Amino acid sequence: MQIEQLEYVIEVAKAGTISKASENLHVTQSAISQSLSLLEKELGVTLFHRSRTGTIPTVEGQKVIQKAYEIIKVIQELKDEMQTEIMAVKGELKLASIPTFMTFFLNPMAAFKADFPNVNIEIKEQETQEIIEAINQSTVDIGMIAYHVGLKNITDDLEFKPLIKGEMKVYVNKNSPLAIHDSVKPQTLINQTIVMYNGDYIKWFVNDFLNQFGPLNILFSSNNTDVIRKAIINNLAITFSPDWSTKNNELQANNKVKKLHIVNYDPVQMAFGLVHSKKRPLSASSKKFIKYVENAFQTKDLFTI
Numbered sequence: 619m620q621i622e623q624l625e626y627v628i629e630v631a632k633a634g635t636i637s638k639a640s641e642n643l644h645v646t647q648s649a650i651s652q653s654l655s656l657l658e659k660e661l662g663v664t665l666f667h668r669s670r671t672g673t674i675p676t677v678e679g680q681k682v683i684q685k686a687y688e689i690i691k692v693i694q695e696l697k698d699e700m701q702t703e704i705m706a707v708k709g710e711l712k713l714a715s716i717p718t719f720m721t722f723f724l725n726p727m728a729a730f731k732a733d734f735p736n737v738n739i740e741i742k743e744q745e746t747q748e749i750i751e752a753i754n755q756s757t758v759d760i761g762m763i764a765y766h767v768g769l770k771n772i773t774d775d776l777e778f779k780p781l782i783k784g785e786m787k788v789y790v791n792k793n794s795p796l797a798i799h800d801s802v803k804p805q806t807l808i809n810q811t812i813v814m815y816n817g818d819y820i821k822w823f824v825n826d827f828l829n830q831f832g833p834l835n836i837l838f839s840s841n842n843t844d845v846i847r848k849a850i851i852n853n854l855a856i857t858f859s860p861d862w863s864t865k866n867n868e869l870q871a872n873n874k875v876k877k878l879h880i881v882n883y884d885p886v887q888m889a890f891g892l893v894h895s896k897k898r899p900l901s902a903s904s905k906k907f908i909k910y911v912e913n914a915f916q917t918k919d920l921f922t923i
Contacts, residue, residue: 630666636668714762716743718815753893763778777894777896780890785887788877800879808835817841837849
């Protein structure tokens, strides 16, 4: 049984003839007749007495027509309710993300916009500290950041929703002498040439490492992840990165890079997720958008580089 069949039943009953119902619905008479015949066969009853003068509902047909009215009414009420909700979710939604994870916003943002076209979305690319400041100053509604213990003292007024978690690792070219083993000691890393992503969470890790073990030989730092990846692939240097950050890039996909665990060093746990203010209630659009992002991570419906 299809909604379309119920609509045909109602219109034929109102119009009195299939030909008139055909004109009103802008559907061919044969399409309506065939649809009614299939419904009659499915229900095992005759809905209309057909004659040259018109179509008259049978006793069973009158019952079906009444139920059809009730069903169509409920469906229309549901449509109206959903449309009201869509119209209610409007205004501006201001987002910010650290550069490496800007692409994580793409699919959920596109899906959200398709469902709620009345929301104007603005998205910025910023570092973690900038995002935190922007949220505290109410210029950003939702941020996407990498969370680590170094942020604890400045996020008391923020709510953080982790999406994925990971641990800091070392990534080396598979032809590097370091690639012989699955792990590396901090003292060994001091003698290596390093390239690093110029992000808050990497800077914090490097500074913490430096305070414990001494200076590192940094070739360069950059916000361009493609340049960093090429430096590793060409065996010019090694790099640090949380193990979750490589799930959506080509760092290991080409089978030229190996991930190493850091031993004799407390594992640095990090999380990647959404952040918003505890002081300001979330708008309807913000609450909806968070659900779309969470669903994208649960279903792995993410943009893959």
